[in-house]
Amino acid sequence: MSLSTSLARRLALKLTLAFVAVAAGLLAASIWTGRLALQREHEAASLRMAALFEASLHNAMLKRDLPGLESLLERTGSLPGLQAAALLEPGGEVRFASARARLHAREADALAGLCIHAACGALSAPRLAWREQDGTQALRVTYPVRNQPRCGGCHGPVAAKPVNGVLLLDFLPMAAEQTARQRAGTWLLPVSLAALALLGLATAWVLRREVLQPVSALATLAGRYAQGDLSARSAVAGQDELAWLARGFDHMAAQLQAQMAEVSAQGDFLQALVDASPDPMVVLADDHRIVLANVAYALLLGRRAEEVIGQPCHRISRSQADPCPATLLQCPLAQCRSHRAAGEAPPPLRTVMSFRHADGRPIDVEVHAAALTGRHGEPLVVELIRPLEDQVRASQEQRLSAIGLLANGVAHEIHNPLASIRLALQSSLRGLADESIEREELIEYLRLVDDQIDRCVSITQRLLRLSEPSAELAQPVAVRAAVDDVLALLAEEMHRAGVRCELQIEPPAARVLMDEGELRQVVVNLVQNAVRAMPGGGLLRIEGERMDGERVEGAMLRLAVTDTGVGIPPEQLPLIFLPFYSRRADGRRGTGLGLAICKGLVEQRGGAIRASSRPGEGSRFEVDLPDADAGGSPPGERSESGEPGGTGFTEGAS
Incomplete structure (x- = not known):
């Protein structure tokens, strides 16, 4: 190795000074x-x-x-x-x-x-x-x-x-x-300097062979590691400290290589996991940069996945050069930043905004956002995006799916009246043919037919109301009438499952601000879930009551559905409102959309839904909806059939 290198120069200088100092000390001594x-x-x-x-x-x-x-x-x-x-x-x-x-x-x-x-x-x-x-x-x-x-x-x-x-x-x-001094000046000092020079040369050779060359090899190895070449290994042999250090470098590089491969595999798995989500998802840094995004997000905006990462969210999702004005739009990043500045933990956020496709067309979406902390402690925000068009379609499809599940019970309900009508008509025809029927008997048969036809019409009207598209604006809806209609549609299913029902709504004429079809859909989902949670039969209790306290829009009415079924394990309770999460007690595979759509429908109308459960004892679902009669309203509406609940379910028990 050349002495022009920094380490060699320092060693040569310091060793020379040390040798001179030691030699001078020895001579003086x-x-x-x-x-x-x-x-x-x-x-x-x-x-x-x-x-x-x-x-x-x-x-x-x-x-x-x-x-x-x-x-x-x-x-x-x-x-x-x-x-x-x-x-x-x-x-x-x-x-x-x-x-x-x-x-x-x-x-x-x-x-x-x-x-x-x-x-x-x-x-x-x-x-x-x-x-x-x-x-x-x-x-x-x-x-x-x-x-x-x-x-x-x-x-x-x-x-x-x-x-x-x-x-x-x-x-x-x-x-x-004096003689000794003269001799020291004539031969002792030159001999000492010569011995010192020989010692320095020997030391330099030993240092070059035993220290400088191994250190140079380790420095070259460290440079390759710094450039990302973790496959490099040292060539230093021996059993001294530098050889141990070289083997330590090799072991460290092998561990780093394995950890980097594991991190890369985890990153690939995380990306695959995020891409597997059908809902668009994006992770944003505090400076609006997109840190992570799935394929669904790129497809929603009509862009390639590689051109999304690292770009500002406002440029990708809204085609704007500057961040969204906080005064005109509820930006999740701005909301989380304000909560952190106030020393508070940012709560989950929900907002509705309009994105812009790559071709320029607008996309109305609902954004659910939550704060997140990165690997290095940096603040992040994860956003789950649901296009409103898809939500409406999913809600309608789930509603129609629920109607399909009612088909068996509805068919039984309609079959019995039709069978009675057929028997009455056949008896009437035979009597008219052989002139053996009396006028009063014929009138009785015709009244029976008329009653059974009314019953079939009532059932079909209830199905039609359940399948109607949601109204844009909330309307006063009679809670008791909606619950009675749903219980009538599910009566056969409940009977086969051995489920008894108790209904208690106070006041009986209570109304909520919601779409009638949406309310019926929520009740259908909650009642069906309760029946399925009691495969061996049990008690279903539906209660409604006005809540104390005030809201900005008015008071709330709480509708509670309680069952005595198998219950929900504590670890699964926070997951039941997630889309596509299904754990039915009867062992069948569900769509996993019922409770998620219920939550979306209720929250869209300014309400809230929550669940509590004790495994082995049952579950309770509470739905809070705006009270339509909070400021004093007229008496409750009657059902379309003209009766405030002609379902056969009486107050307090069925």
Whole structure:
């Protein structure tokens, strides 16, 4: 690897500085330790010389050889490495010296700090003092010459005079240290630098082989990962830390590759799941961008799926360059944003608006929206879109489907009157043919025929009212008459299922603001669901009552349908109003549209529908509708047959 790379340059620079610092430290330490060793050796030699001189002094003093003592000091001062020598009396006067100029001089400062008198508890040991001289260190030895009993004749007893004198020896600066410095300058420093260079080259080679090349391979591998090539693997071998790191990179890449494949599969499944929905669906970001959309949404607007994602919703769905004005249209995004700004959780929203097809034609839709939080915590809004034209068609088709389910019971209801009519007519014809019938008997047969025909007409009128298209505007509808008609149509089905019915509506003439056919359809669906929930028979109770409280449009009337059937599991209860969700207790497959259409019809007229259930005990459905007589209205309407409920169901029981 070339040293021009950033890592190599930094390593070379830092290692060079480290080597130089270490080498300098080692050199300084070696010089310091050598110098210290020289000093210790010099001190030991100085003490040995002082001890030898002390012995010579004692010998000269015993012989009373003062000239020999003076000669000894003069010769001592001329020894190599010794600068001067002097013998001081305890008071500080120089008695003998290698330099005659010092004789009889007082050098008491040299004895400062020494304890050499009888009053001292312990005599001072020889003192070694280093001082700066000529740029190096020079040594002075202050050596007390102790009194001995054999010297008592001249100097007195040892107890009274423990020290005869003090020997001062001044040594020259260490020649060995200067020699060592010269040698260091001539060969030690170059040799050290050469050794340092060899060590640096060896270290650089090792770093290049063991560190830089593996790190370069890992950097190349990381670059391939950053470009999305998760199939790349390292080629670093060995059992060191870098090899472990390389294997960790390989393991991480394998896991990332598997997770990316799983995420991609989940994304494909999510898209397929969304595309499987027959209703158009779209997920919007807070900046109006379309994050996710299904095929039904693209087909609704006449566009391709790939040109929808990432585009603003107002441009795709309404062909507008700017977002929809919040003052003219209830935008789900704006509504959710305002709730979040107020610190509230955005509730589910429902609005009606007009989309625009790619060819320019308008599409009236109903939008159900709910807030959603993305994977990274970003606010999103999911919209379920239902074209109003399809809703109307589905409602009408479901209504006709419900009529078809009534065919069996209706056929039985019509068959009996027709059979009675046929018997009456046959009896009348036979009597007229053989002139055996009386006038009163013939009139009775004709009245029976007339009654049975009225019964058939009433049944067909009820079916016709149930299948009529919905009115655009809500009208007052008599609740009791509508319920009675539905119960009459379902009487045979309820009888076969062993279901009894109790009906209680207060006031009996209560009316709601709704379309009559829609109200009958809602009651048919709720009653049929209740009957199917009681396969072994049971009690069906229908109650109606006015609710306390006020609304903007007026009061509400609640119609409740309660059964004693199998009930609905808690986990399924939130799903029963969803389109195409069907879980019938009799085991048969339903369309799953009945309750969804009931909810749409009720909410479209400003009402609400809810359900509660206890598994094994039964269910209760409550429908709240605007009360048509909230402000005081005339008495309730009579049914088209002229009776307020001619179904055979009495108040309180059937």
